[in-house]
Amino acid sequence: MYNETLQKQIHRYLQQHKDAAKTFLTRLIQIPSFSGQEQEIMTYLEQAFQNFGDMRHVFLTNALKTDPDYTHKDHEMDHTGQYNLVICKPGQGQGRSIILQAHTDTVPADESYADAFSGKEEHGFICGRGACDDKGGIAVLFLVLKCLHDLGIKLLGNLDVQLVVEEESGGNGALACVLHSPPADGVIVMEATELHIHPSNRGALWFRIQVEGKSVHMGKITEGVNAIEKGIKIIQALRAYEQQLIQESKGYPGFEKYQQPVQVNIGTIHGGEYPSTVAGHVTIEGGVGFLPNKNLALIKQELHQTIQALADPWIQEHYTLDFPKLHNEAFESSFDHPLVTTLKNSCEQIGLRPDVCGLDVSCDARLYAIKGKMPTLVFGPGNIADAHSHHEKVKVDDILLAAEALLGFLIDWCGTGTA
Ligand SMILES: [Zn+2]
The missing domain is CATH 3.40.630.10 (Zn peptidases)
Structure with missing residues (x-):
């Protein structure tokens, strides 16, 4: 004793x-x-x-x-x-x-x-x-x-x-x-x-999104598809997804005292080849922080849904989303x-x-x-x-x-x- x-x-x-x-x-x-x-x-x-x-x-x-x-x-x-x-x-x-x-x-x-x-x-x-x-x-x-x-x-x-x-x-x-x-x-x-x-x-999941565009000389811009601009559309959708996550996690027991315990962060972006070339590729990496009301499988699914909901046919056929690094439940x-x-x-x-x-x-x-x-x-x-x-x-x-x-x-x- x-x-x-x-x-x-x-x-x-x-x-x-x-x-x-x-x-x-x-x-x-x-x-x-x-x-x-x-x-x-x-x-x-x-x-x-x-x-x-x-x-x-x-x-x-x-x-x-x-x-x-x-x-x-x-x-x-x-x-x-x-x-x-x-x-x-x-x-x-x-x-x-x-x-x-x-x-x-x-x-x-x-x-x-x-x-x-x-x-x-x-x-x-x-x-x-x-x-x-x-x-x-x-x-x-x-x-x-x-x-x-x-x-x-x-x-x-x-x-x-x-x-x-x-x-x-x-x-x-x-x-x-x-x-x-x-x-x-x-x-x-x-x-x-x-x-x-x-x-x-809280849990955390790192994601990697890659989009292929169509690379052409800027003089032929109407014939190209700019991957960086497609990436920006995805980033805007991710910002909206963060708002959804915040709403769904509000007041979750044990986390009430934090101003924003869940996050969607854009951490790195790499893309394009040359100032006068329409960008043919972009890679965006970031992380999602989430509470025990969600799990890794659900966050992965929601990220896919967020991109699919953009209803942009080019993006749908030319994006990949994967999770090769940190994945903490x-x-x-x-x-x-x-x-x-x-x-x-x-x-x-x-x-x-x-x-x-x-x-x-x-x-x-x-x-x-x-x-x-x-x-x-x-x-x-x-x-x-x-x-x-x-x-x-x-x-x-x-x-x-x-x-x-x-x-x-x-x-x-x-x-x-x-x-
Ligand atoms: Zn530590």
Whole structure:
């Protein structure tokens, strides 16, 4: 049972190890780890976590590519040798099991982001690429495991900490873990949620539309068909589709607080060959964000219908629509599930007032919830608005609070014995 003495011990322990958390996080930020280039950070983490439990490698293999939930990229990747790190603490008795997960990869940082890999401290925040997405989450898990280890707290249920690669590019690391690691009674995915609890996530689908036109010299413009102009008609139809999506998703439970939790975005457009040539080809890529009232299959169908409804015979015969890249299903676990209420309670024990609501971005959580069929929520320090930006940061005190909330949660959820 979680008693006051243990609670105080944990609180004191975390305060005493604030500098250790800062040093650890700074070091993590100093190791660049763009998706697909995580080897150095995995080696570092392996050494940093080595005393905290039984270490396992869960390999990504090229066989993953045949899984429907695999995310393909522009350049197909060779996964040989790429792995996730799982630190297992087998339970000491009969208790509920849990997976705590964070991802080790980040989005890139271009040259204009001068401080990307400094890991410097400013006004109580640690700054740099990955600070809140998701190295702050790894720092929380580091503190949690270190505290369990140093204070000799024995959990009754199994605890697996999964440090996974390739979240930013779609979740292939998490996919390998869901397929090749034992399931658990609950999963907490660490992402920047400002310490709010998200048992549901918006989904996201990237699309690619290509239109062939008829390329002629502009002097013969009446004999050509301009693919770029056909593309503009499609973009206008997509803008109207976004309005439809907004209407249909209005007031969806858990997402009421967001101004516009669903989106249709036009991300890139490439077309034409020459200023005086009627454009013979256009490629438009973009994304649709959607709530759990829809799913990937339905969004794909609606995108096709949107283009078909244009009733433009040329477009109908000369367009292709496909979805070769990111395809993250939306998901929702019950807001009343004990996984949610136990974490909410442990947050409140230390003075936090977390909202329980949907998350308006997508992450690895859906793979655990849908493919793994495990109750899953997302929780962690930092603000998602800072992620992927040139001002990425995480508050050190929030790392300690997240660790304290999770330790309280683990003691309630997994149970503790008298060690
Ligand atoms: Zn993330």
